[in-house]
Amino acid sequence: METLAMHISNGIIDGPVAAIFAALALAVLTFCVLRGRRDLDDRLAPMAGLVAAFIFAVQMLNFPIFTAGVSGHLLGGALAALLVGPWVGTLCVAVVLVVQALVFGDGGVAMLGLNITNMAIIGTAAAYLLIALLLRALPRTNAGLAVTAFVAALVSVVVASQGFVLEYWLGGTTDLGGNLAGLAGTMAGFHVLIGIGEGLITATTVVTVAKVRPDLVYALRALRKPAAPAPAVPVPGGAR
Secondary structure, eight states: OGGGOSSOOTTSBOHHHHHHHHHHHHHHHHHHHHHHHHHOOTTHHHHHHHHHHHHHHHHTOOEEETTTTEEEOOOOHHHHHHHHOHHHHHHHHHHHHHHIIIIIOOSOGGGHHHHIIIIIIIHHHHHHHHHHHHHHHSOSSHHHHHHHHHHHHHHHHHHHHHHHHHHHHHHBSSOOTTOHHHHHHHHHHHHHHHHHHHHHHHHHHHHHHHHHOGGGOHHHHHTOOOOOOOOOOOOTTOOO
């Protein structure tokens, strides 16, 4: 099961492909730093630290998938996108992954670019795209926010898992005998179950924050529906 882990260990993907994705991850994170600076204010800056700390803590807790004999944990892309936005959210998840790799050995250091690409970049981007669509379609209630958070988290986990499949196709060190579709199906199946757990955690956390301080939920501020234009008021006697 080590070859199916979202935290890719050293040696699973060959060096050239790992180097390419490390360069890609660095370029995207640099853009996120530049773009995220525009969003930082007195609400978002402390919230980013809290989100990174929360994701780090919850990622240390695994929940078992009894039907598969494996376990999963929060990836955090959807949670970060909802609370601090896609740019700062990507950076939050990336920081967590760097600390995990360097301090706890969770994921190979040589594979750090791959892990950041999958979980911080692909996961957060997929989540925010769904969030942007769902928040415009669903009612702005706690129930609508919960559905948005759950669906975005579930889908983002599955999409991130397919990033690994692409990377393995490009530079996997073990020959699958042409059974790439089997790997994709296995990854998707396991990560649907992991995504359900992630969706429940994300929905519960975001709705709890929204009930107390809705202004701290980035997605509710940034993706609010445009206000209807005010009706024109006729001026007696014409305008001067």
